[in-house]
Amino acid sequence: MSGTLALSGFVTAAHDAVPGATQHTSLLVPGLDYGGMQDNDIRGFPNGRWVHGWNQVGQRHVRLGRGLATSRFGEMEIMRALHRWDDVPVPANAVVTQVSLELVVEAGIEDAADVMLYEVHRDWNPGSGGLQGDNTSPPAPGEVWWPEAAHGEVEWGLPGASFASDDPEVGDVAPLALATAHYEPGTSRLMFSSAALTGYVQRRVASSKPLLFLLKLSDSDEDLVGDELALYSAEEGDSLSASRRPKLKVKWHVPIEVVSLEQGVLLEHGRSVELPKVPTKGAKHWAVSFQPRLGYERPDIEVRGGSAGSSSEWRSAAIPLEADWDWIQVRLVSARNPVALGTAFESEFADTWVPDAKPDDQRVIWHFTDPLGREIELRGSYEGQFRWRVAFHPKVLGRWSYFVDHDLNWPPYRSEQVVFDVLADDITIVLDHIEDLAERIETSNLTNPLAKFETFGGEFLRLERAGIQLLTPEEFRSERGVQFSSRVDEIRGELGEGLPEQPTAYNRKIRRSIKRDIAREINRVLGIHLDKL
Incomplete structure (x- = not known):
């Protein structure tokens, strides 16, 4: 990192504040530390009629444009999408x-098109x-859909x-669009950015109001039959999915600052660091962000604070916070x-489109690969309300990856690949x-040390390193550290040959005493001084 x-x-306001110069970037992804975004797929005909009177x-996914022609209704419905970004975590006084x-494209179209x-x-x-x-199903009272902003009300x-x-x-x-993105066949992502979009977000943030967007193909593209562009929605994937969901990136700074800090960071993967405490100087609002170098990942950021000898718990700093x-x-x-x-x-994982069987009869599978390359499959348990869940305790430290697949509908679905890191934070x-x-080594019935190491060695090496890194120098030399080291040596012996005798503080002292006695005897008998022994 x-x-x-x-x-x-x-x-x-503050007398000792200075003009804000610290630049922050807030990356908002629905479901990951931010729960304020929802998107709707609405569809119908220009005169307000509709075929599928539902609220999605x-x-x-959401869809834009029109699908294939059918003689059944004379024309296909127009499809548009609504984005609502509420509680945007940017201070109201931010610049x-x-x-x-x-936005990420799920299924493209044959011709170029402009997305507004x-x-x-x-x-x-x-x-x-x-x-x-x-x-x-039909919209409930108050819900948005094609004819109404609020069903039965507005x-x-x-x-x-x-x-x-x-x-x-x-x-x-x-009447004026905020931004446009041009789609070409094969395009995988659409990016919207403009001065008008920035100005709109500035105004809405300043008034603490949600961002309200309409996404549509241009009028001329909406009139082309077969131009149905599918985009991944905020509901794509499981609870840790991120790369396919909509992403809103906001760069900002505050007009005045009491505390400002920028620091370069280079931290090995899997490690953590607690930076020095910083006096707050009366500041009660805080923002922490991280701009990774190209090719590097963002870290997980936490903060804590204290006063009068007390300290708070660590808490996520993914969004700005208020604390005294x-x-x-x-x-x-x-x-x-x-x-x-x-x-x-x-x-x-959630998916409501289950047309062929009862949801609780369906198979939703998580396919895991552990840090040693071993594959594990777990079937999700049905939790009701079109949701499936999986939970287990990973035993191998390091980076895991997984994807989810199912055939609840057609075509069969496979999620993006998601990663998570298993870290040790407690020596116990x-x-x-x-x-x-x-215990697993003992009950494995493996007798060949090489076979044992190939089966258990990778897990052992990770546990040994993690345990050592959790000990302070004092703890390493304490009874607990000796216990840890001795147990590691015993397992190492099970996985290979036993170690030679290791020098300790006691036997090093004995050896030095023996060397001095030998040197004195050689000097007495032969008259040779061996000062370096």
């Missing part, structure tokens, strides 16, 4: 300098997927949020989705896992 850490402490908020929205991003004037309730919560000016006006009291959307402390401290963990050794890895837990490893 390599990059630059930025820390800002600020207040609404929980599907893994927003750049904004970008990135508009500001929506009317707020809406994304809902929970219709009356049945399945994304295919109509769109024109169906599909189509009425453009500068007057937010009457218009559905602004005398000092603040940052901890960096060079890991992705860290899981502490001895605790459970947990993941949840490491000792417990060493004992578990010793």
Whole structure:
């Protein structure tokens, strides 16, 4: 992990504050430390009629454009998407300098097209997927869909949020688009960024209001039959998925700062570091961000603080926070989705499109690969409400990867590959896992040391290193450290040949005494001085 850490402490006003110069980048991904974004797939005809009168908020994709022609209804519905980004974790007094929205294409179209991003004037309730919560049932009262911003309560000016006006009291959307992204066949990602988008986010953040976006193909592209562009939604993947979901990146700084710190960081993968405590100087609002160097990952960032001899618990610094402390401290963990050794890895997956059988009869499989390259398959347990869950305790330290697949619908689904890192943070837990490893070695019925090492060696090496790194020099030489080292030596002997006699502080003293006696005897008998013995 390599990059630059930025820390800002600020207040609404302060006599000793300075103009804010510390630049922060907030990367918002639905479901990962940020739960304020929902997107809806709405569809219908320009005159307000519709074929599928549903509210889709929980599907893994949204669609833009029109599908293939059919004579059954004379034309295909127009499909658009609504994005609602609420509780954007940027201070209300921040100066927003750049904004970008990135969307990932699930299924493309044959021709080039322009994707438009508009500001929506009317707020809406994304809902929970219709009356049945399945994304295919009619909208519940108050939920958004094609004809209405709130079912049974507020109509769109024109169906599909189509009425453009500068007057937010009457218009559905602004007449000028905020940004556009050009799609070419084969494009995998769409990026929206402009001065207008930055200005819009600045205004909404300053007034503590949600960001309201409409996504559509350009009018001319919407009229082309077969132009159905599918984009991954906020619901894509399991609870740790990130790379396919919408991403909103906001660069900003505060106009005044009380505390400002920027520090270069180069930290080995799997390690953590607690930076020195910083006096707060009266600041009660804090922002911590990290800009990784090209090719490097972001760390997991935590903070804690204290006053009058007390200290808080470590807490995530993924979003700005408010705290009344005398000092603040940052901890960096060079890991992705860290899981502490001895605790459970947990993941949840949802998909409401299950047309062929009962959800509880379906198989949703997590395919894991451990740090030693071994593959493990676990079937998710059905938890109700179209959700499947898996939980287990990984025993091998290091980076794991996995993907989820199922055939709930057609075509069969396979998620992105997700990684997580298993780290040790408690020497007692490491000792417990060493004992578990010793028991498994003993009951393996393997007699050849080479076969034992090939089976258990990789796990052993990781546990030994992790245990040593958790000990201080004093603990290493204490009874607990001796216990750990002796047990490691015993297992090492099971996996190979026993070690030769190791010098200790006691036998080093004895050996020096013997050497001095030999030197004196040689000097007495032969008259030779051996000072270097």
